[in-house]
Amino acid sequence: AQKITQTQPGMFVQEKEAVTLDCTYDTSDQSYGLFWYKQPSSGEMIFLIYQGSYDEQNATEGRYSLNFQKARKSANLVISASQLGDSAMYFCARVSIYNQGGKLIFGQGTELSVKP
């Protein structure tokens, strides 16, 4: 199985500081996509950001950016200026583009706690 690995089960960050959440992936596909989702304690799954394997620039969405290093097969999420509301579980996921039924395969998640 092509795995997604998030090596940080839990992380702490001080409010207003930046934090990087790690994600590495296995794939033999040439064309694939990477997603990050946030899951607050309420349990809902919230889409944050997407990066395509052929995108030349790193994706950004407001305070979220994706540090995509294709050769290293890593897609780390960077959250700038952390806020208390950023405390949540964060999941990285990979999809094979136009293949395999569009299934997203998820990592095991990182729990982020933002300290005031």
Place this chain on the structure above:
Amino acid sequence: NAGVTQTPKFRILKIGQSMTLQCTQDMNHNYMYWYRQDPGMGLKLIYYSVGAGITDKGEVPNGYNVSRSTTEDFPLRLELAAPSQTSVYFCASRAGQGYEKLFFGSGTQLSVL
């Protein structure tokens, strides 16, 4: 906009009982998915469908069945419930199998006792 709607939100089953988790979406998405999330863990794919009448197994299909008779509905059936099926179940849909994001339902908390 309703998006992806799951029912029920909570359910307690006894070992050996059966039930159906309902999922419907109003976005005309062809691609639908069922995931389970065990406590403190990531999401694992149970079954998925690429269109009405077409379903396929995911990573953890044992003990479950699905059907897809319409574009809108993708029910998940649990037969002979076991404690190992205690989990949170998420239904999700996508417009395509490219860059489109996955839309999630609010989840069903299932306990099998």
